[in-house]
Amino acid sequence: xxxxxxxxxxxxxxxxxxxxxxxxxxxxxxxxxxxxxxxxxxxxxxxxxxxxxxxxxxxxxxxxxxxxxxxxxxxxxxxxxxxxxxxxxxxxxxxxxxxxxxxxxxxxxxxxxxxxxxxxxxxxxxxxxxxxxxxxxxxxxxxxxxxxxxxxxxxxxxxxxxxxxxxxxxxxxxxxxxxxxxxxxxxxxxxxxxxxxxxxxxxxxxxxxxxxxxxxxxxxxxxxxxxxxxxxxxxxxxxxxxxxxxxxxxxxxxxxxxxxxxx
Amino acid sequence: xxxxxxxxxxxxxxxxxxxxxxxxxxxxxxxxxxxxxxxxxxxxxxxxxxxxxxxxxxxxxxxxxxxxxxxxxxxxxxxxxxxxxxxxxxxxxxxxxxxxxxxxxxxxxxxxxxxxxxxxxxxxxxxxxxxxxxxxxxxxxxxxxxxxxxxxxxxxxxxxxxxxxxxxxxxxxxxxxxxxxxxxxxxxxxxxxxxxxxxxxxxxxxxxxxxxxxxxxxxxxxxxxxxxxxxxxxxxxxxxxxxxxxxxxxxxxxxxxxxxxxxxxxxxxxxxxxxxxxxxxxxxxxxxxxxxxxxxxxxxxxxxxxxxxxxxxxxxxxxxxxxxxxxxxxxxxxxxxxxxxxxxxxxxxxxxxxxxxxxxxxxxxxxxxxxxxxxxxxxxxxxxxxxxxxxxxxxxxxxxxxxxxxxxxxxxxxxxxxxxxxxxxxxxxxxxxxxxxxxxxxxxxxxxxxxxxxxxxxxxxxxxxxxxxxxxxxxxxxxxxxxxxxxxxxxxxxxxxxxxxxxxx
Numbered sequence: 001x002x003x004x005x006x007x008x009x010x011x012x013x014x015x016x017x018x019x020x021x022x023x024x025x026x027x028x029x030x031x032x033x034x035x036x037x038x039x040x041x042x043x044x045x046x047x048x049x050x051x052x053x054x055x056x057x058x059x060x061x062x063x064x065x066x067x068x069x070x071x072x073x074x075x076x077x078x079x080x081x082x083x084x085x086x087x088x089x090x091x092x093x094x095x096x097x098x099x100x101x102x103x104x105x106x107x108x109x110x111x112x113x114x115x116x117x118x119x120x121x122x123x124x125x126x127x128x129x130x131x132x133x134x135x136x137x138x139x140x141x142x143x144x145x146x147x148x149x150x151x152x153x154x155x156x157x158x159x160x161x162x163x164x165x166x167x168x169x170x171x172x173x174x175x176x177x178x179x180x181x182x183x184x185x186x187x188x189x190x191x192x193x194x195x196x197x198x199x200x201x202x203x204x205x206x207x208x209x210x211x212x213x214x215x216x217x218x219x220x221x222x223x224x225x226x227x228x229x230x231x232x233x234x235x236x237x238x239x240x241x242x243x244x245x246x247x248x249x250x251x252x253x254x255x256x257x258x259x260x261x262x263x
Numbered sequence: 264x265x266x267x268x269x270x271x272x273x274x275x276x277x278x279x280x281x282x283x284x285x286x287x288x289x290x291x292x293x294x295x296x297x298x299x300x301x302x303x304x305x306x307x308x309x310x311x312x313x314x315x316x317x318x319x320x321x322x323x324x325x326x327x328x329x330x331x332x333x334x335x336x337x338x339x340x341x342x343x344x345x346x347x348x349x350x351x352x353x354x355x356x357x358x359x360x361x362x363x364x365x366x367x368x369x370x371x372x373x374x375x376x377x378x379x380x381x382x383x384x385x386x387x388x389x390x391x392x393x394x395x396x397x398x399x400x401x402x403x404x405x406x407x408x409x410x411x412x413x414x415x416x417x418x419x420x421x422x423x424x425x426x427x428x429x430x431x432x433x434x435x436x437x438x439x440x441x442x443x444x445x446x447x448x449x450x451x452x453x454x455x456x457x458x459x460x461x462x463x464x465x466x467x468x469x470x471x472x473x474x475x476x477x478x479x480x481x482x483x484x485x486x487x488x489x490x491x492x493x494x495x496x497x498x499x500x501x502x503x504x505x506x507x508x509x510x511x512x513x514x515x516x517x518x519x520x521x522x523x524x525x526x527x528x529x530x531x532x533x534x535x536x537x538x539x540x541x542x543x544x545x546x547x548x549x550x551x552x553x554x555x556x557x558x559x560x561x562x563x564x565x566x567x568x569x570x571x572x573x574x575x576x577x578x579x580x581x582x583x584x585x586x587x588x589x590x591x592x593x594x595x596x597x598x599x600x601x602x603x604x605x606x607x608x609x610x611x612x613x614x615x616x617x618x619x620x621x622x623x624x625x626x627x628x629x630x631x632x633x634x635x636x637x638x639x640x641x642x643x644x645x646x647x648x649x650x651x652x653x654x655x656x657x658x659x660x661x662x663x664x665x666x667x668x669x670x671x672x673x674x675x676x677x678x679x680x681x682x683x684x685x686x687x688x689x690x691x692x693x694x695x696x697x698x699x700x701x702x703x704x705x706x707x708x709x710x711x712x713x714x715x716x717x718x719x720x721x722x723x724x725x726x727x728x729x730x731x732x733x734x735x736x737x738x739x740x741x742x743x744x745x746x747x748x749x750x751x752x753x754x755x756x757x758x759x760x761x762x763x764x765x766x767x768x
Contacts, residue, residue, distance in 0.1 A: 139365055157373075161363040164407065168359060172620055178579045179621035182613055183668075186604030199623065206654055207619055211360050217324075218361035221317045221353040222421065223377035226345025231379045233372035233386075 008069075010135045014060025015241060017135040021144035023242040027249035028132035034253040035124040041113055043260035044120035050252060051127045061134050073126030077119040085115025138163055139234070147236040154225045161215055169208045176200040266336045268429045268461035269293040269316065273330030275486075276311055276320055284486055285311040287329070291480055291491040295428075296458035300472050300494075301465045302505065303482030305659055305687035309465040311486070313433040315339060316463060318347035335428055349378065352422025356434040356685075358414035361421075367393070367409075368402035370417060371424050378425055392424035393417075396450050410565050412443020416450060423454075430454070430462045437467060437685060440565045440713045441752035444468065445760070451475065452760035467687060469505055471758045479505065509688065510755060511695050511720025514702070517556040523590050524676050524707030525576060525611075526552045530585035531730075532568075532575050546572050547730035548585070555592075555675065558698070558708040560718055560738065563727035564747070569711040570616075572727070573678050576709065577613045578602065589676065608672040616680040618665035622653045630664055632671035643667040644693060659690035666697050677701060679710035683717065695720065715755050718742055 010017050016024065035047055055061060088111035090096060096108040133141070142156040180186055180196065187193040219225070275287035286308040293299050301309050314320040321328045322344045332339045335350050352374075355361045364370040371389045380388070393399055396416040401409075409417060415435050422430060432451070436444040448471050455462060455475050466472045473479075479497045481490040481504055489504070490497045498505045532546040546568040553559045561569050574580040576587055578599025588596035589610055599611060615621050624630040628649040631640055640646045643663045648656060653664055662682065669677060682698070683691045695717075702708055710717075718724055724741040726734035734746045745753035752758050 137365060139369055157363065160365065164362065164365060165359070167407070172617075175615060175617070175620035178574070178577070179613075179615065180623060181579065181604045182577060182607050182611065183621070183623060184605045184608040184672075185623060188604075203620060203622060207617070214355065214357065214360035215363070217314075217319055218353075218355055219363055220323050220344060221319055221348070221355075222363075222374040223345050223348035223425075224363075224373075226343065226348060226377065228345050228377070228379050230376045231381055231385070233369065233376050233382060235382065 008061055008065060008134050010062070011060030014135065015058045015245065016054070016131065017060045019242045019245050020148060020236050020238050021132075021136050021141040022148040022236075023238060023245055024132045024135065025144075027245055028128045030249050030253045031128045032125060034257050035121050035128075037257050038260045039117075040260065041116040041120055043256060044117055044124055046256050046260070047124050048120055048127065050256070051124060051131065054131060055127065059131055059135055061130065066130075070126060070130070073123065077122035077126070080122055081115040081119025083115075084118040085111045088114050090114075140236075143232070143234050143236045147232060148238070153230055157224070158216075158219075161219065162212060165208065165211050165215065168211065169204060172204045172207050173200065176203050265295050266333075267292045268295055268297075268335060269299070269463065270333040271331070274315070274332040275329040276308075276315060277327045277329075278311075279325035279327075281326075284308075284329075285326075286315075286482075286486040289330070289332075289480075289488050291478075291488070293461055293463070293478060295461055297477035298455050298462045298464065298475050299478045299480060300469070300476035301463065301480045301482065302469060303489075304484045305690060306657055307482040307484050308486035309482065310433050312480075313353060313431045313463070313465055316429065316431045317351050317353040318342065318344040319353075345377075348427075349425070350427055351429045351431060352425065352427040354415070354418045354422055354430070354432045354435050356437045358411055358418060358438065361418050362406045362414060365405055365407070366402075367398065367404045367406055367417060370406055371420050374421050374425050380425075388424050392420040395423055395454075396420045397446065410443060411439045412446045412565075415439060415443065415447050419447070419450060428460060430460055432462070432464045432466070434465050434467060436471075436758075440563075441715065441758060442564055442747075442749075444471075444713075445752040445758045448472070448758055448760040468758065470756055471760065473505060474759060481505075509692070510716040511718070513719045514558065514699070514722060517554060517722060521554040521556050521705075522592070522594065523552045524555045524557075525709070526586075526588040526590065526596070527572075527576060528586050528588070530572070530575055530582045530587060532571050532580060532582045545730050546575065546582070549727070549730070549732050550585075551725050551732060551735055553676065553707045553709050555707050556702055556705045557722045558702050558710070558720070559723045559725055560721040561709060561711045561725050561727065562713070562718070562741075562753070567727040568730040569727060570680060571730075573613065573680055573709070573711055576676075577611060577678055578607075579613075592675070608674065610674060611676040611678065612669040612672060612674040613678040614662070614665050614669065614680065614682060616684055618658075618661040619654060621665055621668075622661075625652055627651050627653055627656070627664060631667045636667065636671055639667050639670045643670075643697065658685040659687070659693075662686060662690070663693055663697070666694065670697075670701075673704075674706070676707045676709070679708065679712075681712055682710055683712070683714055715742065715753055715757065719755075 035044060038044060085107055086105045090108050090110035091106050098106045099112060100107040138160050142160045145151040146153055146156045187196050270292045271289040274289040275284050277284040301312060303309055311320060315332055316334060318339055321340055328340050334347060337347060339347060362370055363373050368389050371392050372385050375385045375388060393401055396419050398416055398420060436447050452475055464472060473494050476494050479494050481497055481501060483489050490501055528550050530546060530549045549572060563569050575582050581600055587599055589599045590596045622630055627645060628636060630653045640649055645660060645664055645667060656664060682694050698708060718738040718741060721738045724738050725732055726741060726746055734741060742755055747753055
């Protein structure tokens with residue numbers, strides 16, 4: 001019923017959970033740069049396998065709920081990979097051998113390679129995001145962004161507060177559908193359902209906006225963003241482990257890119 | 264000598280874009296350590312006064328300021344909110360739109376961080392503030408997993424932690440169940456007894472707060488001051504103004520042998536898992552019937568399954584076991600979840616706690632059912648608003664509109680989720696009159712409510728605890744010995760807090 005998944009219960013003693021959010025973010029950005037830089041499917045595969053090893057060994061993320069969480073990413077990878085494979089320019093080159101024919105579509109080795117590379121790249125992006133964002137709760141991430149990257153408090157903690165309202169907004173969306181059904185206005189066709197969306201969305205947005213406004217007033221009343229410098233209840237300090245994680249990430253990325261580019 | 268915590272001299276405020284002031288010509292002085300109860304009808308500017316005392320008005324909301332309002336020796340209009348915030352703490356009505364951080368300790372520390380307290384001081388102050396509101400040991404809990412009453416006590420801890428001189432509470436119990444209300448009011452009584460802080464409370468449960476109040480400010484419907492003085496003085500000069508909330512008059516029992524309108528048989532339902540939500544009980548083997556012309560109240564603490572049960576009865580959620588039979592006048596039973604949407608309006612309707620989620624039209628008249636609904640709007644006191652956008656109405660008006668939109672469709676079963684939430688006396692009376700009309704016409708009514716004052720007007724009470732029915736019988740028997748532990752908050756007038764000895768003088 002609810003489209004907001006419960007948070008993953010990450011083992012907080014795991015190395016990746018003990019470094020700051022900014023360290024994970026930096027390592028994740030490196031990984032994505034590498035995913036963009038390696039030229040072929042083999043390189044992406046190496047990046048993916050490495051990320052999976054990190055996931056299993058050092059992230060503390062429980063594996064059991066992942067299939068249910070990550071299937072949209074897998075589906076996206078499959079879809080994009082297929083599109084790239086079957087829509088590849090090389091597929092029209094009749095000199096190349098046909099691996100598979102689907103009506104007017106044919107699959108050639110370069111097409112397969114391109115599709116595979118793209119699909120793997122999408123998986124790398126999905127898994128990297130998971131490794132960056134799942135190990136810490138929102139508060140810790142906001143703390144790191146504010147204290148290490150000097151993001152404005154208003155943006156960081158405003159987002160934390162707004163996320164707290166998300167479940168209510170999800171419930172409102174369901175309630176608008178329920179109300180329409182009881183009033184005899186439930187759409188019977190998919191087209192009708194689509195046509196009802198703007199009206200329901202308007203209701204949900206008005207309510208979310210009001211709630212946000214009340215929350216902002218409550219934050220102001222507690223002296224938030226009043227111009228005084230804020231102190232920190234949860235200091236964020238990068239330690240030796242952060243240096244190790246970053247160094248390992250840099251080394252791994254340099255190695256993969258160098259080998260793949262030359263090899 | 265300490266200055267008075269609040270002094271108003273001709274204070275008034277008009278929100279930008281409004282022609283009439285929200286408040287005007289307030290003159291009063293509160294003495295240190297006193298508790299001021301602000302009383303007046305819905306829309307009289309009570310919340311505006313709370314906002315002004317915290318500096319939200321005029322610093323965060325646009326409008327026109329008149330006269331003088333001093334908090335301590337600071338002029339509100341001329342003091343930056345950050346500075347004023349050192350003196351004043353404000354608790355709002357709705358717990359979920361005032362808690363900022365996902366965990367309890369971080370939440371209390373948030374206000375201290377804003378004031379730049381050093382970390383050692385914060386680490387010491389957070390547990391003290393939590394203990395003060397009875398939440399000691401809750402530091403690591405997710406705020407979303409607390410009950411409504413616990414959340415409001417947390418909001419109280421938030422404003423106690425920075426040690427302000429003035430506490431302002433804007434209807435802190437409006438959204439709470441009876442035990443939550445009793446717990447918050449008891450904490451308030453304890454704070455009052457210490458006399459080390461001044462408190463301004465806006466509260467619709469006057470009966471509960473009058474024993475604590477040193478001063479009462481009575482406002483009229485237009486934001487003007489009617490009276491200021493001790494509760495005894497105000498009560499003498501304005502008899503009735505401070506009377507406790509009226510209870511719903513008892514109803515004559517329905518004709519014996521009235522046909523069953525809905526039959527709930529051994530229904531169980533599971534809550535869906537919700538991110539960081541409170542631990543949710545399910546509905547577990549619930550059976551009861553509601554007959555035509557009968558009004559049944561569904562009571563129980565937060566999380567006991569009332570809302571889930573209403574949704575199952577409305578056919579909006581499939582039970583995991585058991586059946587719901589919606590019986591038509593010919594005696595034919597249907598599962599409401601299987602009826603087509605178009606067949607539902609005459610059979611059943613649900614008035615949501617938040618009427619807004621049900622609005623489908625952009626005009627009040629259309630929302631009520633089109634031109635045919637004009638006489639209905641008249642009876643619901645909404646005729647003047649026929650062309651307004653439903654979203655621009657007040658809570659009370661929205662609830663009446665929500666009821667009005669069910670009047671044309673004449674459902675044989677009317678379900679209501681907290682029909683008097685956020686309503687003042689007048690609003691409650693209006694809703695009661697409308698429901699009486701429906702009941703006389705043979706409508707079956709099932710309403711979830713936290714307000715014991717509504718129970719005398721119900722034929723029966725079905726009480727839930729942890730998803731099970733623990734009582735099904737006449738309202739008088741329920742009010743006489745509520746089946747909960749402790750029973751007192753569920754009695755009429757039962758939420759009155761114990762006043763510490765020697766402090767009521």
